[in-house]
Amino acid sequence: MSFINNNWWLVPLIITIFSGILCPAMGTVLITHKRLLQVNLISHCVLPGLALALALGIHPSIGGVISGLLGSVIAESLTNRKSENYEAVMNTILAGMLGFGVLIIPLLGIRIDLEAVLFGDLLTANFGDLLRTIIAFLVFMILITFGYEKVVYVGLDPEGASASGINVSLLNLALSFTTALVIVSSMSAVGVILVIALLSTPTLLGLNKAHSLRIAMMRSSFFGLCISLLGFVLSLVFNLSPGPAISVICVASLLIPKLR
Amino acid sequence: MATLVAENLSYSYTKQSKPALNKVSVEIKPGTLTALVGPNGAGKSTLLKILQGQNAPDKGEIKIDGENLNRSRSLIALMPQRSSMNWKFPITVEKLVSLGQIKYSKSKSNTPFQIKALLANPNAWINKCCELEATMQRVGIANLANRRLDSLSGGQQQRALLAKTLMSPAKIFLLDEPCAALDPPAKEDFLKIVRQLADVGLSLVVSSHDWGESLNKYDQVIVLDKTVLAVGSPDSIKDKLNDINISALNENNSLN
Numbered sequence: 001m002s003f004i005n006n007n008w009w010l011v012p013l014i015i016t017i018f019s020g021i022l023c024p025a026m027g028t029v030l031i032t033h034k035r036l037l038q039v040n041l042i043s044h045c046v047l048p049g050l051a052l053a054l055a056l057g058i059h060p061s062i063g064g065v066i067s068g069l070l071g072s073v074i075a076e077s078l079t080n081r082k083s084e085n086y087e088a089v090m091n092t093i094l095a096g097m098l099g100f101g102v103l104i105i106p107l108l109g110i111r112i113d114l115e116a117v118l119f120g121d122l123l124t125a126n127f128g129d130l131l132r133t134i135i136a137f138l139v140f141m142i143l144i145t146f147g148y149e150k151v152v153y154v155g156l157d158p159e160g161a162s163a164s165g166i167n168v169s170l171l172n173l174a175l176s177f178t179t180a181l182v183i184v185s186s187m188s189a190v191g192v193i194l195v196i197a198l199l200s201t202p203t204l205l206g207l208n209k210a211h212s213l214r215i216a217m218m219r220s221s222f223f224g225l226c227i228s229l230l231g232f233v234l235s236l237v238f239n240l241s242p243g244p245a246i247s248v249i250c251v252a253s254l255l256i257p258k259l260r
Numbered sequence: 261m262a263t264l265v266a267e268n269l270s271y272s273y274t275k276q277s278k279p280a281l282n283k284v285s286v287e288i289k290p291g292t293l294t295a296l297v298g299p300n301g302a303g304k305s306t307l308l309k310i311l312q313g314q315n316a317p318d319k320g321e322i323k324i325d326g327e328n329l330n331r332s333r334s335l336i337a338l339m340p341q342r343s344s345m346n347w348k349f350p351i352t353v354e355k356l357v358s359l360g361q362i363k364y365s366k367s368k369s370n371t372p373f374q375i376k377a378l379l380a381n382p383n384a385w386i387n388k389c390c391e392l393e394a395t396m397q398r399v400g401i402a403n404l405a406n407r408r409l410d411s412l413s414g415g416q417q418q419r420a421l422l423a424k425t426l427m428s429p430a431k432i433f434l435l436d437e438p439c440a441a442l443d444p445p446a447k448e449d450f451l452k453i454v455r456q457l458a459d460v461g462l463s464l465v466v467s468s469h470d471w472g473e474s475l476n477k478y479d480q481v482i483v484l485d486k487t488v489l490a491v492g493s494p495d496s497i498k499d500k501l502n503d504i505n506i507s508a509l510n511e512n513n514s515l516n
Contacts, residue, residue, distance in 0.1 A: 032349055153359055156349040159340050160424075163314055164363050210350045211408055 012125045013232065016242075018133045019189040019198065020228030024220035026140055026182045027199030028206060029175065032213060033155045037090050038072055038176065039199050043183045043192045044094040045071030047101030050117060055108040061132050061184050064192075068180035071097045073173070120191035120243030122232070129188035136178075136185035143178055144217075147171065152213050189228070190243040198224060201250035227253055262324050262335050262431040262463065264288040264311065269320035271306060280306045282487045284320070288432060288465060288480075293458040295475055295494075296467040298484035304467040305341065307484065308434040311465075312338040324432070334363070337430035339421055341437050347410050353420045354405040358392055360427030392427065399423045399453050415446025419453065432463045439468060451477050 030036050046064035053063025071093055079089040105112055113121070144151065153161040154171050162168045186195040206220030231246030269284040281303045288294055296304050309315045311322060313333045322329040324336070396402040399419045404412060412420065418438050425433055435454070439447045454464050455477060466478070475481055475494045483490040483497065490500040 032346070034346065149362065152349075152351065152355075153362070155346060156351060156356070156359070157340065157345050159314075159344045160338075160359075163312065163338060207350060209408070211352050211406070212355065213350055216350045 009123075009236065011127060011130050012122045012242075015122065015125050015130055015133050015189050016228045016232045017225065018130075018137050019186050020225040021221040022133070022137050022140060022182060023186055023190075023195060023198040024202035024206065024224030025144075025217040026179060027203040028213065028217045028220045029144075029151060029155070030179065031200065031203050031207065032216070033151075033175065035172075035175065035179075036196075036200060037087065038075075039179060039183070039196055041075055041090050041094045042068040042072050042176065042180050043195055045097040046180070046184055046187075046192050047098055047117065048104060051101055051105050051108060051110060051112060054110045054112065061187075064184040064187070065177070065180045067097070068183060069177055072176040072180070076172075076176075116191070117187060118191045118193045119241065120187065120189055120194060122189050122242035123235070125188040132187075133185045133189075136181040139181055140178055143174060147174070148214070151175075155213070190246050194243045194247045197247040197250040198228065201254055202227060204254065223253070262332070263290060264322070264324050264336070264432050264463070266311060266322045267320055269307070269310060269317045269322070271303075271310060271315065271317050279318075279486065281310070281317070284484070284488055286311075286482055286488065286491070288463050290431070290463055291458055291461045292463055292479040293455060293477070294463075294465045294480040294482060295478040296465055296482050296484060297469070297471055297475070298489075300469070302485045304484055305436050308338060308436050308465070308467060312336050312434055314338070334428075335430050336432045336434065337425050337428040339425040339433065339435040339438060342414075342418070342421075342440060345421065347417060349409065351409050352406050353401055353409060353412070354392070354396070356409055356420055357396055357401075357423045357427060360424035361392075363428070395423050395426050398457075399426070400449075413446070415442050415449060418442060418446075418450055422450075422453065426457070433457075433465070435464060435466045437467050437469070439466075439470065447474070 027036075027039075030039055046068040049063035049065070049067025049070075050060040051063075052067070053060045056063075075090050075093045078093075079086045102114075105114075115121075116124075150161070150166050150171055153164070153166060154168055158168055182199075183192055183195050186192070186198065189195075190198055202220045202222075202224035203216075205223045206218075207216045210216035210219060227249050228246055231242055231249050234240060234249075235242040235245045265287050267285045269281055270279055271281040272279045284303075284307060286307075296307070298304050306315070310317050311329075313322075313329055313336065324332040329336075393402065396405060399422050401416060401419050401423060404416060404420070409417065409420065422435070422438065425435070438454075439450055442450060451466075451474060454466060458464050458479070468474075478494060481490070481492065481494050481497050482488060483500065490497045
């Protein structure tokens with residue numbers, strides 16, 4: 001323990017590594033399933049859960065995962081993805097849940113560092129944050145290890161997957177749950193809003209010409225790890241906030257191939 | 261070999277909506293190539309989904325060799341419309357085709373029951389691999405096995421999707437608008453392949469908007485517009501098709 005206490009950067013560094021690998025891998029599944037809008041929705045929906053959990057004396061992460069999942073389920077039950085109203089309904093619930101979260105914080109009389117929740121505060125991360133990241137990592141690994149074939153089939157041909165006996169709704173619920181878990185676990189690293197960058201940018205680089213979902217996930221994770229570590233080092237050297245630094249590097253990494 | 265008989269099928273998407281199908285009866289004999297033609301919204305895709313068992317009809321019944329559809333559902337396979345597929349998904353042609361072998365049981369098991377059967381009989385693995393290769397050769401995509409799906413032309417993608425559908429143990433294959441968005445040579449190629457499959461004893465139903473010359477390639481034509489307007493050999497329904505063409509055109513003009 002004294003080693004860790006003397007090296008305060010160690011826990012943030014391990015969280016950076018785990019988040020850098022986990023978020024892009026999850027993002028690859030979501031982008032290939034055309035569910036990226038769900039990430040935005042869930043990330044905005046975690047705030048009321050965090051606030052309510054704090055008020056009730058429960059761990060905020062549990063409340064965040066539940067309210068993220070709840071927002072996703074409400075949105076999916078109000079519309080279906082083929083409907084032209086889909087995006088409008090998703091964005092309405094997204095804004096409504098965020099607004100609800102901001103409203104109840106003063107009403108419940110609790111103190112939340114909103115800036116840290118939304119944009120991350122990696123350098124002050126503790127063991128609890130690390131544990132949350134590892135749990136999310138394990139849940140994702142279990143989903144992919146035991147459900148890889150189903151994830152591929154549903155992403156490629158949802159109707160065919162359903163006809164072959166796969167419970168598509170259950171798999172989508174499992175994906176929403178894992179997404180909520182990944183977003184909440186990344187709260188300390190990049191914050192629930194900026195996590196979208198780490199979920200999507202490395203995936204765009206990793207998906208290019210990949211011949212399977214597995215290879216795409218591995219490549220995305222590699223790019224995500226590089227981006228996260230670079231952001232971590234730069235924030236230490238130049239005394240920057242790591243979450244926004246990682247997000248800016250994500251944009252820059254998209255532009256680099258265009259400059260060639 | 262299997263004969264499919266559907267009698268008096270009626271179906272509405274909601275209780276308030278007009279029927280998508282009304283008293284539809286069809287018979288698909290073994291080793292035949294059937295065209296299911298009709299305008300947009302005629303209920304072609306709805307009928308195919310009902311015949312495959314994805315949707316249950318409000319009225320009517322479907323039998324395969326005299327047995328209820330629920331007991332013989334594995335004898336029917338549906339190739340979905342192009343638009344229901346995610347063509348950008350990172351997957352090779354070979355992997356896509358192999359997905360056609362997978363059938364999940366309704367039990368809690370994560371393992372496809374066909375794979376369990378294969379584990380019990382290791383020789384079956386070799387047979388399955390041969391079957392995969394043979395199916396890809398049959399539809400002319402063996403040389404594309406390691407290509408990514410989104411690098412193929414529209415015609416090649418449709419053939420890959422057909423190969424996936426053929427990997428199921430079914431005897432009756434329902435193809436939902438497989439030639440949509442294909443150029444004439446690719447369409448010609450595709451119809452040649454399905455003709456060959458029918459000649460070896462499989463039954464195929466191909467839905468299409470095309471009421472033209474290509475209908476001569478089929479053994480049976482079913483004209484559908486909510487209900488069956490005509491059924492028979494291409495020659496026997498030619499006159500009826502002309503009437504239907506004119507009425508459809510009139511209807512469109514009156515709408516404009």
